[in-house]
Amino acid sequence: MKPKSILKKSTNSSNSSSPPVNPRDQRNLDIALHHARLIQQQKDAEAQILEALEALLELPSSPQADPAHPSEGDVVQFKSLITPFQPSDYDSLIEERHAADLCGYALCPRPPKKDKLGGKMRIVPGSSDGSPARIVPRSQLEIWCSEDCARRALYVKVQLNEEPAWTRRGGLGTDISLMVDQPEAAHTMALPIRSKKPLPEDLVQENMSQDMAALALERGEKPTSGNPFRLLSSDVAEKMSVKPPVAPGSHGKNDTSTHSAIEGYEPKTGKPPIANHKVDEDDDQDWGI
Amino acid sequence: MSEEGGREALKLWRVWRTTRQMCRDRGYEIMDNEIDVSLDEFKHHYCESNGYPDRKRMAFTLRPSDAMMAKYTDPPTPRHPEPGPPAIGTVFVEFNGDETVGIKQLRTFAHYIDEQHHYTGIFIAAGKISPSALKIIPTVLPAILEVFKEDELLVNITMHELVPKHVLLSKEEKAKLLERYRLKESQLPRIQTTDPVAKYLGLRRGQVVKIIRKSETAGRYASYRWAI
Ligand SMILES: [Zn+2]
Numbered sequence: 001m002k003p004k005s006i007l008k009k010s011t012n013s014s015n016s017s018s019p020p021v022n023p024r025d026q027r028n029l030d031i032a033l034h035h036a037r038l039i040q041q042q043k044d045a046e047a048q049i050l051e052a053l054e055a056l057l058e059l060p061s062s063p064q065a066d067p068a069h070p071s072e073g074d075v076v077q078f079k080s081l082i083t084p085f086q087p088s089d090y091d092s093l094i095e096e097r098h099a100a101d102l103c104g105y106a107l108c109p110r111p112p113k114k115d116k117l118g119g120k121m122r123i124v125p126g127s128s129d130g131s132p133a134r135i136v137p138r139s140q141l142e143i144w145c146s147e148d149c150a151r152r153a154l155y156v157k158v159q160l161n162e163e164p165a166w167t168r169r170g171g172l173g174t175d176i177s178l179m180v181d182q183p184e185a186a187h188t189m190a191l192p193i194r195s196k197k198p199l200p201e202d203l204v205q206e207n208m209s210q211d212m213a214a215l216a217l218e219r220g221e222k223p224t225s226g227n228p229f230r231l232l233s234s235d236v237a238e239k240m241s242v243k244p245p246v247a248p249g250s251h252g253k254n255d256t257s258t259h260s261a262i263e264g265y266e267p268k269t270g271k272p273p274i275a276n277h278k279v280d281e282d283d284d285q286d287w288g289i
Numbered sequence: 290m291s292e293e294g295g296r297e298a299l300k301l302w303r304v305w306r307t308t309r310q311m312c313r314d315r316g317y318e319i320m321d322n323e324i325d326v327s328l329d330e331f332k333h334h335y336c337e338s339n340g341y342p343d344r345k346r347m348a349f350t351l352r353p354s355d356a357m358m359a360k361y362t363d364p365p366t367p368r369h370p371e372p373g374p375p376a377i378g379t380v381f382v383e384f385n386g387d388e389t390v391g392i393k394q395l396r397t398f399a400h401y402i403d404e405q406h407h408y409t410g411i412f413i414a415a416g417k418i419s420p421s422a423l424k425i426i427p428t429v430l431p432a433i434l435e436v437f438k439e440d441e442l443l444v445n446i447t448m449h450e451l452v453p454k455h456v457l458l459s460k461e462e463k464a465k466l467l468e469r470y471r472l473k474e475s476q477l478p479r480i481q482t483t484d485p486v487a488k489y490l491g492l493r494r495g496q497v498v499k500i501i502r503k504s505e506t507a508g509r510y511a512s513y514r515w516a517i
Binding site: 050053057092095096098099100170 | 387389390391392393394396419420422424425471510
C-alpha cells in the first residue's frame with residue numbers, strides 16, 4: 001500500500017508515470033526530448049568535424065603529391081571530409097596543419113615557407129595576371145608553401161557553407177570544386193562565389209554607367225576629359241562585334257580580366273583592349289601604393 | 290654562453306620547479322631535495338653547451354604515494370567490501386618547445402601515455418595551444434591529459450599569501466561531510482575545474498575540496514567546494 005500523501009491534491013495528477021499521461025506533461029516531455037536531440041546532433045556533428053580535421057592532417061596520402069595535380073583518391077577524400085566544415089573550421093584546419101609543420105592547403109605535402117629574416121610584414125610582388133603588389137603580415141605568409149597554395153586553399157574556403165552542419169537541411173551542402181577542376185581559374189584571382197545570380201544585362205549596364213559617373217566625380221574628372229566613364233559610354237557598345245557575345249557570368253576562354261569581376265559578374269562592354277589597359281592603370285593608382 | 294639562452298634556462302628552471310612542487314602537492318612521491326635544485330645544478334643537467342635548455346631531457350615520471358592512492362580509493366561499503374583499484378597511477382610530465390601545439394602533438398603525447406600505461410599525462414607547452422587540440426582531451430579517456438602553458442607555472446600561485454589552502458577530500462571524507470551536514474553534493478558551492486588552483490591540484494568533476502582560510506576575527510575557518 002502506498003503511503004497516503006498529506007499534501008493537497010493538485011490538479012496535475014501526482015502519479016504522472018502511470019499510463020494516461022497528462023497532455024501538458026507529454027508536450028513538455030516532447031519539447032525536452034526535441035532539444036536533447038538537437039544538442040546530441042550538434043555534439044555528433046562537432047565530433048565528426050574534429051575527426052575529419054584530424055584525417056585532413058594526414059593528407060595528401062603520398063609525400064610526393066603535387067598540389068596542382070592531386071591524386072583521384074585524395075580529391076574524393078578531401079571533398080567528402082571538407083563538406084561539413086564552416087569557414088571557421090577551415091581556419092582551424094589551417095592552424096592545425098601549421099602546427100604540424102605542413103602547408104595550409106590540405107592536398108599539399110610540402111612544409112610551409114619560412115624565412116629567417118625578422119620583421120612583421122612582407123611585400124608580395126604583383127604577378128603577371130595583374131594582381132597588384134601587397135603588404136601582408138609575415139605570419140600569414142608562413143602558413144603556405146607558396147602563393148599558389150594560398151590561392152588554392154582560399155578557393156575552397158569561399159565555397160564552404162556558413163551554416164553549421166547540424167542545422168543544414170537537405171544534405172550537407174553543395175559539391176566543393178577545386179582549382180584544378182577549372183584550369184583557367186588557376187591563373188586568376190577570381191573566386192567562385194556561392195549562390196549569386198547574375199544581374200540582368202540592361203540593369204548592369206545602367207548600374208555600371210551610374211557607378212562610373214560616381215567614380216569620375218570622386219576622382220574629380222570632368223566628363224569631357226578622356227576617362228573611363230566616356231570610354232564606357234554607349235557609343236562604345238557598337239564595338240561589341242569585336243567578340244561574340246558571352247552570357248553573363250560565364251568565363252570567356254581567352255578572357256584575362258576575370259579579376260575585375262563584380263560579384264561573380266564580369267562587365268563585358270566590349271571595351272577595346274587599350275581602354276581595358278587604361279582602366280587597369282587607374283585601378284592601380286587607386287590603391288595609392 | 291648566450292644571454293638569451295641563460296634567460297630561457299632561468300625561466301624553465303622556475304617552470305620545472307613549480308611543476309614538481311605541483312606534483313608533490315597532489316601527493317606524488319618526490320623528495321624536497323629533488324625539487325629544490327639550484328639553477329646551476331639545473332643547467333648542468335638540462336642545458337646544452339650553448340646555454341639553451343633541452344626540454345626533452347626535462348621530462349619525468351612519478352608514482353603516487355600511499356596516502357594519495359588511499360585518497361583515490363573508494364571506501365568499502367557493505368555491498369562492496371573489497372574496494373576497487375585506486376583511480377590514480379603514475380604521472381608523466383613532458384615539456385614541449387614547439388611554437389604552436391596542435392592536435393598532432395597532443396595525439397602523439399596521448400599515444401605515449403597510453404602505451405606506457407601512465408594514468409595521467411601533463412603536457413607543458415612553451416608556445417600557444419590550438420583550440421582544436423584541447424578538444425581531443427575528452428576523447429582519450431580514461432587516460433587523463435592535462436595541458437599547461439609554461440607561463441602558468443612561472444610562479445607557484447598556491448604560495449601566494451592571498452590564495453587560501455585547498456585540500457582535496459577523499460571519497461570517504463566527502464561522504465562523511467555530506468552526511469554530517471545532510472547535504473547533497475549539488476548543494477555545495479562550486480569550483481570550476483578550470484580554476485587555476487583546481488587545475489594545479491588536477492581536480493576532477495565531482496571531487497570536493499576543503500578551503501582553509503585564515504581570518505583575523507575568526508581564526509581559521511573552512512569551506513567546501515564541489516568541482517564541476
Ligand atoms: Zn603548398
